[in-house]
Amino acid sequence: MNKPAIPTQRLPELLRRMPKAELHIHIEGSLEPELIFEMARRNGVAIPYASVEELRRAYAFTNLQSFLDIYYAGASVLITERDFFDMAWAYLEKARGDNVVRAEIFFDPQTHTARGVEMETVINGLHRACEKAQTDLGVSASLILCFLRHLSEEEAFETLEQALPWRDKFIGVGLDSSEVGHPPEKFARVFARCRELGLHLVAHAGEEGPPAYVWTALDLLKVERVDHGVQSSKDPQLMRRLAQDRIPLTVCPLSNLKLCVFPKLQDHNLRQLLDAGLMATVNSDDPAYFGGYVNDNFLQTFEATGLSAQQAWQLANNSFEASFIPAQEKRKYREKLDEVFAEFGA
Numbered sequence: 001m002n003k004p005a006i007p008t009q010r011l012p013e014l015l016r017r018m019p020k021a022e023l024h025i026h027i028e029g030s031l032e033p034e035l036i037f038e039m040a041r042r043n044g045v046a047i048p049y050a051s052v053e054e055l056r057r058a059y060a061f062t063n064l065q066s067f068l069d070i071y072y073a074g075a076s077v078l079i080t081e082r083d084f085f086d087m088a089w090a091y092l093e094k095a096r097g098d099n100v101v102r103a104e105i106f107f108d109p110q111t112h113t114a115r116g117v118e119m120e121t122v123i124n125g126l127h128r129a130c131e132k133a134q135t136d137l138g139v140s141a142s143l144i145l146c147f148l149r150h151l152s153e154e155e156a157f158e159t160l161e162q163a164l165p166w167r168d169k170f171i172g173v174g175l176d177s178s179e180v181g182h183p184p185e186k187f188a189r190v191f192a193r194c195r196e197l198g199l200h201l202v203a204h205a206g207e208e209g210p211p212a213y214v215w216t217a218l219d220l221l222k223v224e225r226v227d228h229g230v231q232s233s234k235d236p237q238l239m240r241r242l243a244q245d246r247i248p249l250t251v252c253p254l255s256n257l258k259l260c261v262f263p264k265l266q267d268h269n270l271r272q273l274l275d276a277g278l279m280a281t282v283n284s285d286d287p288a289y290f291g292g293y294v295n296d297n298f299l300q301t302f303e304a305t306g307l308s309a310q311q312a313w314q315l316a317n318n319s320f321e322a323s324f325i326p327a328q329e330k331r332k333y334r335e336k337l338d339e340v341f342a343e344f345g346a
């Protein structure tokens with residue numbers, strides 16, 4: 001669909017204003033240092049940083065693992081249902097400010113159950129925030145339970161069993177944490193079980209890992225979306241497969257920059273993915289750690305790579321297409337998207 005010409009100087013405002021879905025956000029990665037310190041205080045948890053500033057200064061990562069080490073330390077302050085609610089609510093308010101109208105939120109139960117927090121505490125706190133977001137903010141939000149891939153498949157099965165009493169409070173499962181050395185096929189059986197249960201399936205693949213991991217995520221895990229997937233551009237046959245099957249990629253440019261997947265934002269391959277006809281979307285991944293929420297990702301990436309208003313529309317439309325909402329809701333959001341673009345073109 002061709003959009004009316006929009007002057008370049010209005011592009012930042014358009015990126016902020018356009019309605020969008022966020023499909024790759026780890027709720028534990030939205031925990032800002034201020035909230036970490038507040039929760040540490042009220043829960044009496046010791047953290048190895050003297051101040052908010054010192055913690056923020058530690059956010060200089062060299063790769064995925066150096067980030068994960070700090071991320072798990074930050075998550076250790078989450079103890080009560082209120083903590084999980086407060087964390088999700090803080091994200092959802094920011095999402096509303098960025099004109100996110102739909103959020104599909106990852107959570108890592110194993111990070112919490114391993115510390116003795118009950119599954120019920122985690123899921124109920126997060127789910128209550130999602131419900132309140134619908135009524136108070138007009139933001140539709142659902143949860144996706146992620147298995148930690150550095151742990152075993154057996155532990156993933158145990159986590160699934162623990163979560164099944166709250167099956168109505170999450171819509172799917174994902175796979176995250178340290179990618180290299182933990183290929184998707186390690187979790188083929190637990191994903192097959194989740195598929196039988198009617199859960200949506202997604203997995204991180206091709207962030208730092210090779211295109212081969214994207215192939216096995218598709219063919220062995222049978223995922224509906226690939227999280228990151230940016231390494232796919234190294235494999236022309238895989239690029240054709242992703243385009244033909246309209247497999248969405250949830251791309252996170254600032255995360256890729258902070259974890260040194262691309263040396264500079266100017267080098268990011270988002271344009272290449274769009275040009276190849278892939279259903280790419282823009283997301284924040286772990287916004288508290290990577291220097292920006294979803295609109296920061298849009299603004300900085302468009303500034304660095306010179307993407308156009310037409311591509312902004314494509315990315316926002318892709319985010320609705322790729323979401324796990326009914327077709328009539330996708331249509332409703334697309335109409336809102338077109339209204340905003342018409343306003344800017346007038």
Ligand SMILES: [Zn+2]
Pocket residue numbers: 024026176204227285
């Ligand atoms: Zn991620």
